[in-house]
Amino acid sequence: xxxxxxxxxxxxxxxxxxxxxxxxxxxxxxxxxxxxxxxxxxxxxxxxxxxxxxxxxxxxxxxxxxxxxxxxxxxxxxxxxxxxxxxxxxxxxxxxxxxxx
Numbered sequence: 001x002x003x004x005x006x007x008x009x010x011x012x013x014x015x016x017x018x019x020x021x022x023x024x025x026x027x028x029x030x031x032x033x034x035x036x037x038x039x040x041x042x043x044x045x046x047x048x049x050x051x052x053x054x055x056x057x058x059x060x061x062x063x064x065x066x067x068x069x070x071x072x073x074x075x076x077x078x079x080x081x082x083x084x085x086x087x088x089x090x091x092x093x094x095x096x097x098x099x100x101x
């Protein structure tokens with residue numbers, strides 16, 4: 001099973017991965033890899049009256065990670081879902097589970 005995680009906050013992602021890694025029942029089950037960050041750039045005009053001279057540039061940085069579960073039993077899956085349910089870090093994370101046989 002793989003868990004893809006996408007977020008805009010790198011500290012949130014680090015804390016969540018640390019929580020998964022430090023769980024006593026999941027120590028030998030998980031391994032994770034960081035994927036390259038993605039940037040999305042935006043340019044906004046400051047005023048509608050000034051055409052091209054005053055622009056502000058912004059960017060949105062997305063952090064990605066993949067968590068691989070080497071071997072998975074039904075009990076391990078229930079532990080993972082209970083961690084996600086009671087975790088304080090789940091609000092800012094986009095999670096995607098992929099089950100492969």
